[in-house]
Each structure stands twice: as structure tokens, then as C-alpha cells.
Amino acid sequence: MEVDGINIPLRKIIHVDMDAFYASVEQMDNPELKGKPVAVGGAEKRGVVSAASYEARKYGVRSAISGYLAKKRCPDIIFVKPRFERYREISQKIRNIFYEYTDLVEPLALDEAYLDVTQNKKGNPSATKIAREIRKRIFDEIGLTASAGISINKFVAKIASDYNKPNGQKTVNPEEVINFLEQLDIKKFYGVGKVTAEKMYQHGIFTGLDLKTKSLEYLETHFGKSGSHYYHIVRGIHTSEVKPHRTPKSVGAERTFSENLTSEIFMLEKLTNIAQELEKRLKKNNIAGKTITLKIKYSTFEQQTRSKTLSYFVADKHLILETAKELLYQQKPEDSVRLLGISLSNLNTDKKEKQTPEKPIQVQLKFEF
Known part of the structure; x- marks a missing residue:
């Protein structure tokens, strides 16, 4: 796949994101919590919500808000103390399922990971079918739901996984990537936070298409080093590989x-x-x-x-x-x-990565997603 004269490797990337992971584990382990608004975290004045069930999210309860505010928004909310050992235990079981399909698994946190299934252990040419199978296995074997995004790179897959939450998935095929990004609200671009989004609004950038109209020079002038990143990602250019052994920065x-x-x-x-x-x-x-x-x-x-x-x-x-x-x-x-x-x-774990040129995957006429 060639974009703006740059060869883009056509990979099959899945981003799996567990649905309200901490809260869902608590509801699974304690059936009395099912269907009720649950917040994992502290209810006291200085307490902070680590995760909220979907029942609680309907009231505007989100992670990182104070327990006081959560109680104010949802008077019936039930607070439970986090059990990180339990979450790690469940997370490992989920990853074991991932490894049955590919060794190229890059965990981002206990509740999400990238998988490169371009060449997978099951010999299945469809990343969409693999994602559906993985999600079914997580539900059948563990009892939790997961959502997934499937596309040609990590950036698009990450955004797509949020589209049909909870318990859904979205595939953005190679020929759909550009249109998908052009139609996207700029605040939905992974990595564009509230402050950056506000700054982009001031420059008349509200969608991916608006971003695409800005030159590389313009973006670098107004957004510094990140300008080059924004210029490339809106064109579907994101060549970061799935890295199984991520070392902490x-x-x-x-x-x-x-x-x-x-x-x-x-x-x-x-x-x-x-x-x-x-x-x-x-x-x-x-x-x-x-x-x-x-x-x-x-x-x-x-x-x-x-x-x-x-x-x-x-x-x-x-x-x-x-x-x-x-x-x-x-x-x-x-x-x-x-x-x-x-x-x-x-x-002392930091290593300079070798700057090797990307080798595009040899793609047959039919590249099934």
C-alpha cells in the first residue's frame, strides 16, 4: 500500500480492550453487583475512581474523578476497593488466549493489548474472524466481555476498538482507512487530549479532513514535534510495529x-x-x-x-x-x-532502537480482513 509515495506495510492489527475491566471483574466475582452502578476506588473525600461500570457511566461517573463527585452524580453508586492481584490474575488468563494466536502481543495495560495476526498460529487469513473468536473465548472461558478494533496499523485499530463498545468490534479495511480518518472528530484521534483538541479548534481543525488540509510546515510550526506525527497519521501512515517486550520508560x-x-x-x-x-x-x-x-x-x-x-x-x-x-x-x-x-x-533498560527501513509485506491480490 502506497500513500504519498511512502510504502506502508499492510499488517493485520487487532486492538483488544476489555469492557470496564476492573468493575466488570468485581461484578463477575460478586453477582449481587451485577446490573448496579459500581465504582472501583475510594468513596472518601480524597478518593479517586479507578474504574466505573457501564451502569455508573450513564450518570457521568468516569475514571479519575473524585469519589465525592461520583457520589454526587450517582447517589446509589456502590464503591468497592480495588484488588489488583485479582485483576492481574485475570489479565494473564486473557493474554494466554492471545498467545494461542500470535506471539506478537503488546500489552498496554492489564485491560488492553495489540496483536499482530498478519501471520498467525491458526493460519486464519481473517483478522476480523480472529478478533471475534478471541472475544468469544474470553467470554466463554473467563466470563467477561471485550471489544476490538481491527485495521492495518496500531493507531487505527486503537480508535476502532472504541466504536462499538461494549462487547463489539469494528474493522477498518485498507481501502477504508483514509475516509475513516477524514470523517473522524479530531478529539477521537488517539493521543489528542483535551488541551490539544482545543488548540486545534482554534486553528480551524475539527475533523481529520480539516487536519489533512494543513501542510507539514504549518503543523510543525504550530504543534512542534507532534506536528509531523499528526500530518502522517491522518494519511494512514503509522509504521510502529507491535512490540512484544515493551520496557517501561x-x-x-x-x-x-x-x-x-x-x-x-x-x-x-x-x-x-x-x-x-x-x-x-x-x-x-x-x-x-x-x-x-x-x-x-x-x-x-x-x-x-x-x-x-x-x-x-x-x-x-x-x-x-x-x-x-x-x-x-x-x-x-x-x-x-x-x-x-x-x-x-x-x-538502564532504555535501548536505542535500530532505525531499519520498513519492509512492506508482500500482499496478494486478496488481502482479507
């Missing part, structure tokens, strides 16, 4: 407090615990890093980050804490603090 730990912190002494006390938790995660995975980032979220919900890069790798809590302390004292907090976090990036 950063490792972090953070805490939201029941009461706002106004004293730096109390903040240091909390940072000590956070650094200790971070050290555990680093040592468990044999990871170290050079760049330490302090995250501060104020009571106004404004967020600030401060970073420092060392000349050596660290994983020790004392060294991490000393740098975090230095970053904290760089500037006096602007307001009371509701959340603190420390993350480590520039890791």
Missing part, C-alpha cells in the same frame, strides 16, 4: 493525601515513604535510572513537575529522596498540596 510512586499538606516538613515525611515504595519497585524489576522527577499536585488541581538528571544510575531510596528533597526546595510550593509523586526515568 519510567517507574514511579505517588500518594494522594486525605488532608492537604501545607508544611514542607510533612511533605518530606510523605516523600520518605514514597521513595521507599519506589525503591521496592525498582529492585523488584532490577531497574535503575538517572532522571528523578518530583510531581506536585496542588489543592487547586494544578500540577507541577521538577526534574534533575544525575550522571549515574540510582535505585537507592536515600539517593532518590535526597534529590527529591532538593527539587522540593527549588521553589516554595504555591499552595497546599494534595498529591506528591516521585518517578525515575532515563532507565
Whole structure:
């Protein structure tokens, strides 16, 4: 497939996304919750919703909103504490099903993954049929529903998986990709957040077609490095491969407090615990890093980050804490603090990927999706 003189490899990519995963697991394990509005997370004043059932979503309850707001929108909502070990257990069972079809599985989180089934273990030429079979097996063997998007690259497959949720799927065939992207609302482009969407609106960009009318130079001028990305994806050019062994770019730990912190002494006390938790995660995975980032979220919900890069790798809590302390004292907090976090990036797991030219897949006249 050739677009703007660029050879695009025709892959068969499936993006599988579990439906309200955490909440659905809770409803599956506790039948009394079925059909009821459920939120996984804290109900207290500082609690945050990690996931919401579809019954709760009807009332505007979404992940990342406060438990207080969730209760306000849906007075009958039932809060349950998250059980991440259980979610990981179920996630592994789902991935085991994926691996029966292909080894090219790239998990994005516990509840979603990309699969490259261009050449698959079942010898099935139809990615659409494979996606349907996988979804049926997840339901029959585990008891949960999943949605899927199928297309020629990860970007389009990711967007398509959200189209017929819950418990549905959508295939965007090779000849449909361009029209599909042109008709798409710009805020539905994966990676275009609320702030970027607002900025695009100011430039008269409301759909993929509007985006396509802008030149590469124009997009790079107004959107920086991301401009080139936007220019190519709206033309169906996205050559990122499904990477089975994704290494983390950063490792972090953070805490939201029941009461706002106004004293730096109390903040240091909390940072000590956070650094200790971070050290555990680093040592468990044999990871170290050079760049330490302090995250501060104020009571106004404004967020600030401060970073420092060392000349050596660290994983020790004392060294991490000393740098975090230095970053904290760089500037006096602007307001009371509701959340603190420390993350480590520039890791010893980072590897520069070889820049090899894309080799287009040899496609027969019939490329079944």
C-alpha cells in the first residue's frame, strides 16, 4: 500500500480492550453487583475512581474523578476497593488466549493489548474472524466481555476498538482507512487530549479532513514535534510495529493525601515513604535510572513537575529522596498540596532502537480482513 509515495506495510492489527475491566471483574466475582452502578476506588473525600461500570457511566461517573463527585452524580453508586492481584490474575488468563494466536502481543495495560495476526498460529487469513473468536473465548472461558478494533496499523485499530463498545468490534479495511480518518472528530484521534483538541479548534481543525488540509510546515510550526506525527497519521501512515517486550520508560510512586499538606516538613515525611515504595519497585524489576522527577499536585488541581538528571544510575531510596528533597526546595510550593509523586526515568533498560527501513509485506491480490 502506497500513500504519498511512502510504502506502508499492510499488517493485520487487532486492538483488544476489555469492557470496564476492573468493575466488570468485581461484578463477575460478586453477582449481587451485577446490573448496579459500581465504582472501583475510594468513596472518601480524597478518593479517586479507578474504574466505573457501564451502569455508573450513564450518570457521568468516569475514571479519575473524585469519589465525592461520583457520589454526587450517582447517589446509589456502590464503591468497592480495588484488588489488583485479582485483576492481574485475570489479565494473564486473557493474554494466554492471545498467545494461542500470535506471539506478537503488546500489552498496554492489564485491560488492553495489540496483536499482530498478519501471520498467525491458526493460519486464519481473517483478522476480523480472529478478533471475534478471541472475544468469544474470553467470554466463554473467563466470563467477561471485550471489544476490538481491527485495521492495518496500531493507531487505527486503537480508535476502532472504541466504536462499538461494549462487547463489539469494528474493522477498518485498507481501502477504508483514509475516509475513516477524514470523517473522524479530531478529539477521537488517539493521543489528542483535551488541551490539544482545543488548540486545534482554534486553528480551524475539527475533523481529520480539516487536519489533512494543513501542510507539514504549518503543523510543525504550530504543534512542534507532534506536528509531523499528526500530518502522517491522518494519511494512514503509522509504521510502529507491535512490540512484544515493551520496557517501561519510567517507574514511579505517588500518594494522594486525605488532608492537604501545607508544611514542607510533612511533605518530606510523605516523600520518605514514597521513595521507599519506589525503591521496592525498582529492585523488584532490577531497574535503575538517572532522571528523578518530583510531581506536585496542588489543592487547586494544578500540577507541577521538577526534574534533575544525575550522571549515574540510582535505585537507592536515600539517593532518590535526597534529590527529591532538593527539587522540593527549588521553589516554595504555591499552595497546599494534595498529591506528591516521585518517578525515575532515563532507565538502564532504555535501548536505542535500530532505525531499519520498513519492509512492506508482500500482499496478494486478496488481502482479507
